[in-house]
Amino acid sequence: MAQVRFEKVRKAFGQAVAVEGLDLSIDHGSFVALLGPSGCGKTTTLRMLAGLEFPTSGTISIGDRVVNDVAPGKRDIAMVFQSYALYPHMSVGENIAYPLKKHGVPRAAREEKVLQVARTLQLEHLLARKPRQLSGGQQQRVALGRALVRNPQVFLLDEPLSNLDAKLRAHMRAELIELHRTVGQTFVYVTHDQLEAMTMSDRIAVMREGVLQQYAPPREVYDRPANLFVAGFIGTPSMNVLFGELVGEGPRMQIRAPALALPVSVRGDAPRGRRVALGVRPEDVLLGAGPLEARVRLVEPTGYETIIVLDVPGGSLVTRAGPDVALRIGESVPYDLRAERLHLFDGDSEIRLEAEFGRAVASAAA
Ligand code: ATP
Numbered sequence: 001m002a003q004v005r006f007e008k009v010r011k012a013f014g015q016a017v018a019v020e021g022l023d024l025s026i027d028h029g030s031f032v033a034l035l036g037p038s039g040c041g042k043t044t045t046l047r048m049l050a051g052l053e054f055p056t057s058g059t060i061s062i063g064d065r066v067v068n069d070v071a072p073g074k075r076d077i078a079m080v081f082q083s084y085a086l087y088p089h090m091s092v093g094e095n096i097a098y099p100l101k102k103h104g105v106p107r108a109a110r111e112e113k114v115l116q117v118a119r120t121l122q123l124e125h126l127l128a129r130k131p132r133q134l135s136g137g138q139q140q141r142v143a144l145g146r147a148l149v150r151n152p153q154v155f156l157l158d159e160p161l162s163n164l165d166a167k168l169r170a171h172m173r174a175e176l177i178e179l180h181r182t183v184g185q186t187f188v189y190v191t192h193d194q195l196e197a198m199t200m201s202d203r204i205a206v207m208r209e210g211v212l213q214q215y216a217p218p219r220e221v222y223d224r225p226a227n228l229f230v231a232g233f234i235g236t237p238s239m240n241v242l243f244g245e246l247v248g249e250g251p252r253m254q255i256r257a258p259a260l261a262l263p264v265s266v267r268g269d270a271p272r273g274r275r276v277a278l279g280v281r282p283e284d285v286l287l288g289a290g291p292l293e294a295r296v297r298l299v300e301p302t303g304y305e306t307i308i309v310l311d312v313p314g315g316s317l318v319t320r321a322g323p324d325v326a327l328r329i330g331e332s333v334p335y336d337l338r339a340e341r342l343h344l345f346d347g348d349s350e351i352r353l354e355a356e357f358g359r360a361v362a363s364a365a366a
Pocket of ligand 1: 013016017018036037038039040041042043044045192
């Protein structure tokens with residue numbers, strides 16, 4: 001069983017800390033995405049697991065073996081990179097067979113294995129072609145084939161789809177999900193694309209500036225973001241944030257923001273500074289009726305939905321509606337918030353607060 005574990009892992013390049021205090025446990029057979037903006041440390045994390053970088057401190061293990069000092073070739077892993085660099089002078093079949101040849105696997109066994117992998121990836125009819133005679137997606141599949149052929153326990157994928165166009169990416173996402181199901185091994189997948197992380201993985205590790213922010217299944221990361229950073233990073237358009245103040249005590253507590261007042265009951269201690277951030281996903285701003293009022297600033301039809309930017313006192317709110325919504329810029333519209341799906345964060349520490357909300361009213365009416 002190839003459970004992957006990072007314990008208190010730190011990686012510094014001179015003064016620059018790329019990864020700090022990383023504790024992460026990846027179950028055997030699961031698909032985990034390392035997600036975060038450029039420079040957050042996800043590639044360094046993957047490269048440490050591959051053995052291409054050594055941790056400054058901490059322990060990395062695969063199964064029950066600590067691999068800190070194990071050479072990359074002895075870790076039973078395979079890595080697929082963004083630039084999949086196939087050998088241009090070799091055919092597809094030879095490219096896939098190459099890792100086996102390097103390990104001295106006899107020809108007959110090689111050919112059998114290549115065929116099996118080509119079947120899994122639907123490359124059988126392309127085995128005689130050279131890489132330049134393939135589409136980007138096909139080339140990416142050959143790169144996957146080269147990783148698969150070795151039967152590794154852990155697959156490491158570093159932004160493998162980022163060179164592909166949008167349509168092909170969507171197609172390859174589905175293929176990777178299918179591939180993971182077929183081979184049943186552990187996949188660790190680096191991406192800065194939240195859609196890839198959300199659609200493919202069992203769990204997402206969201207990183208920021210070298211520090212793990214949240215490690216949870218996609219739905220939980222979306223529904224219960226651990227802090228304001230995760231809340232803003234996951235979801236398109238991003239979650240709306242209204243800053244306000246907590247007033248009152250106990251069951252009579254309220255959030256007061258320029259746009260609204262909202263009854264709230266906070267589980268545990270209310271933040272000491274009393275500054276809070278109210279998080280509202282675009283789909284939880286309900287247009288058309290309600291006690292609140294906004295002015296339409298922008299209407300952006302995308303074809304299958306319309307993104308609407310509203311001006312509200314003290315800021316703006318983004319919401320989404322159907323493709324046929326008829327709104328004029330400058331028009332005043334009533335709206336409501338879906339109380340059961342709101343989020344609350346400490347305005348200073350930015351950490352999530354567990355809370356229940358009542359119905360919002362306009363600030364002036366409170
Ligand atoms: P990207 O999506 O841009 O690849 P990332 O999240 O994968 O970003 P890393 O490549 O892991 O981020 O880099 C994390 C931090 O460590 C960055 O600040 C980067 O500049 C730094 N870093 C990475 N490799 C080195 C190196 N070899 N020497 C010095 N600093 C490095």
